[in-house]
Amino acid sequence: MLPSELARFRIYGDVIYPSFAGEREVELVKEMIPFYKVGITYGEVEENVKLMERMYGKTTQGAKLVRGLHRVISRYLTLSGESPVDPRKIREELFAKGPALTPEERERRLREVSERLGVDAERFMFGDMDESKVISRVEIPPPEDIVKEYNLSLLQTILFRSYKVTLTTEGNWKELLRTVKRLGLMYTAYSNPVRIEVMGPYTLLKPSEKYGRNLAILVPYVIGTGGWSIEAEIILGKRKRRVYQMKVSNNEWIGGRPEQGKLFDSSVEEDFYWNFRGTIKDWKLEREPGPLVVNGRIFLPDFLAIKDEIRVYLEVVGFWTEEYLREKVKKLQGTQALVIPIVSEELGSGKIGDLPVITFKRKIDPTKVYRVLREIEQSLPTKKVEYELDGSDVISIKELAMKYGISENLLRKNLREFPGYVLLKNYYVSQKLMEQLSRENFSGRKLQEVVKERGDFITEVLDKLGYKIKWINIADAVITK
Incomplete structure (x- = not known):
């Protein structure tokens, strides 16, 4: 993502249009790439970028574009020059006696502190700031890819202010829905036509940075499916908030690979699976049993517990609000499919109350789940089985x-x-x-x-x-x- 102040968009009526870059901005990136050279400080690059901002800064939008592209390009730089001593300690020693009023006093203090700490005080006094670090490696991709990644970052930044995001794809929607779940996002999926509604950060009473970051991670998965569309309700305004509509689809100038290793931590599900199998012997537990359609809505349970003819689906819920949980439970009740939500107390906003869910904090207790399964088993009538003997002794x-x-x-x-x-x-x-x-x-x-x-x-x-x-x-x- 980009910092919120670098978001570029235009508003017409109730519709928001992101100011995506394109072919013309490729030339701008080509002009900027020579700024980033091995051996110069990052501060020198910043000075060149500021000059470029002034050149394109006839409008605020132009300056934001240059600064945003700079942020994206900087992801492909390796900076070195870490101080062997905490720079804060160096500054503390240098300024302990107040300002140096003469060049001679300045040189004397630098020499004394350097000898005392065993480090070049002048070189490393601001070593904790990027501006003082030196570029040691440059691996910038082609300008077209920089523009595509910039557009992806811009879209992610705007979606951070979303209330609801609706996703459609002509690609593998099942895998996309699994990714939504792995990120712990609140969702409702519909079967006809297939679409996934993901609750945005502004659904929460207080927008969560972690939730917004997970939503941002989802975006490259969406645009990688083919035949995709993202519609969103965007909340703008500080004192007086207003809802705007946004739609983006099949834009070839939006690209970027999904972040690796950033999916929602699945160790909770992994631990529960093995703990359940190790302690509960009369129920069989299967992982990812596949999508389940209930009243026109698609659920993707994490587990299926089986005993004889009894089948109970278990769905581990990531982030949640009280309204979201109540709506989910309401849709599951009164159906033939038995689905039990397993809810993290640490990722919620609101009260669970008397909702028929299983709660956990850090780990899911298999015995707690087993008690609920036993209650279900005892409440169901025993299935009648007709059989005959074959006459053997x-x-x-x-x-x-x-x-x-x-x-x-x-x-x-x-x-x-x-x-x-x-x-x-x-x-x-x-x-x-x-x-x-x-x-x-x-x-x-x-x-x-x-x-x-x-x-x-x-x-x-x-x-x-x-x-x-x-x-x-x-x-x-x-x-x-």
Whole structure:
């Protein structure tokens, strides 16, 4: 972004038009690039830029343009000349006895302080200021790219004063929506036609610099999608604020790569995912299950919790206001999809009150989420499962669940008796086989031999027939009556 005082735009009625640079400004950049040379101080560059500002400064807009381009070009400079001693300490030593009234006094103080601190006091006394630093590397891209990046910065600066921003794209809207979420921005997405409304910094009671910076980071992702459009409500004025409309779309003179490594910190979601999987065993947790359309609005949950036929979506909310949360909860209620917002107490503005959300501060507590999932599970009626036995003498409940494509836990909730079968803990065994086994005498035999001969189910049959298992050691056991 640029400093707010460098924002260039024109207003006609209720519409604001950013003063983007173009082909003509490419020539201006070409004139400025020779200012930036290795070996000169940044202060010398500033002097040249001030001269250029006066040349183009017949209007305030012209001076702002030069200064804005200078800010963009400066991003591609490497400055060196850091003082080995804190420059504030050097200045404190030099001026401790008041002003030096003669050249001789000045030279004496510089020499004494230099010797005492072991540093060139005159060279480094203002070493903490960019003007005193020396340009050690220049890697300026082509002038056309500088102009495009300037326009991107100008658009970001104006959007910092937005109340609402509406995004449309002909490109990958799902990835764009994921980026909105990763930045923690407040949003509402619509399915027909697909568009994303992002709340601007001026939605908050007090505009947040961090929120505005995250919105600025989003902009290059938007213009990189193809067939894009940005519409915004812009708030201008200090004492008397007024809302203006702005629309920018498919401008080939806006460019710039997204900032790498600046997305919203996802370690909260990452930690929760692994902590949940490590502590909760009866629910399965999936990441990024895909978009969910509820009442014409698109939600992008972060997780899907699954148990049997129950599916509960979990969405981690970044920044929020009380109004935004209430609206989100209202839209989710009364639908078949179960979506639970997980809300950071530290990124909000307003009160959560009695809203049905899960809150957290630094980390999401998996046991807190689990309690809510259990409450949902207990409130839902158990699904009825119809199944039949295939006539085999021994039928495993686990294999029966696999045959019908359901979880073993759900099948166990629906277990029932069948004529001609005895229901044990993990098996159905035919009465015919049970009668045959009841006539045999297993007393005194080794358990391992009987299991090898009959199968694993025999241990439950023996228990049903009244036999006991006597363990001789950790590996050997004997059947007793």
